Amino acid sequence: MKSAAFVHRPVMFQEVMDVFSPLRAGLVVDGTLGGGGHARGILELDPQRLVLGLDRDSSATAAAEKLLAGYSRRFMAMHREFDELDEVLVKACEADSKFCGAPIGLLLDLGASSPQLERAERGFSYRLEGPLDMRMDPTKGQSAAEYLDSVSLDELTLLLRDNGESRFAYRIARAVLAGRPFLSTTQLADVIKSAIPAAARRTGGHPATRVFQALRIRVNDELEKLQVVLGKAFDLLLPGGRIAVLSYHSGEDSIVKAMFHNQVTGGCTCPPRYGCVCGAVSNAAYVVRSKAPSSKEIDENPRSRSARLRAIELLDVGEAGGRRN
């Protein structure tokens, strides 16, 4: 059987290229390779550039390897998770000595890819009947159905409140516990819909949208892995290196915002009107403080509408007091 094409339209493509184009030759890690659209752009920016692409979904690494076959001497794909950045860099160096050394860039384009969302058998979409899975790497960890089988009412309510931004978190959580086990995505979507008051059902989008997103974030440990990779990147990238993150959810974006802010201020909490007098040392400067896609892009690619780009550059040793490294 022929496998379906892997089509994912890269979000804020030009804005991401603008972050990486001024960098000198060297290794850029694309931690969320997906279909390889951003990776191809980064390879095209400079013939001296190497790209190491990671994805926890083997269908993504396979698709990107195909798309980027023409760059084989400068591109390497690995079926790995981005929070393993340190180990992955060692593996890449062992596989090809050109890939040895600290990276000058890291891109994270968070969230799920279009093929993950659109293939019913992956279980990400409340609109498509399929097994309630939602794992980006279906060979590891618990599926969404398994998670719901054992979750407590308190934990699920908290998850839906924090990551699902749901006003009806408790009502939905109670209905979900009463309705389990779940064999399919649409079975869960129906339970969620019937759990909210009739008046609320008539306004806004489908209430399952945010619940599915919250479950996906939990099943894939997305927030924890984001914190780990950023912490490692601050230590592993070369001075002058750049980190760009595209997030699609307020939980992700607030982590990126806080961790970047901490690097830029060096953790200084002095009132801004007095300047920093506590001796905190800045480790980074903003390249893109916060940017949303243009309305033209949102019209052409509605999936980009919640995107938020943030980017920083790690400072050179000695500059502004210097950073570790």
Ligand SMILES: C[S@@+](CC[C@H](N)C(=O)[O-])C[C@H]1O[C@@H](n2cnc3c(N)ncnc32)[C@H](O)[C@@H]1O
């Ligand atoms: C929005 S897509 C990336 C699209 C890509 N920028 C492109 O141009 O096609 C996000 C990808 O990140 C992957 N991903 C999410 N979390 C990951 C993690 N912790 N480690 C590695 N890959 C991850 C997903 O499997 C998905 O393929």
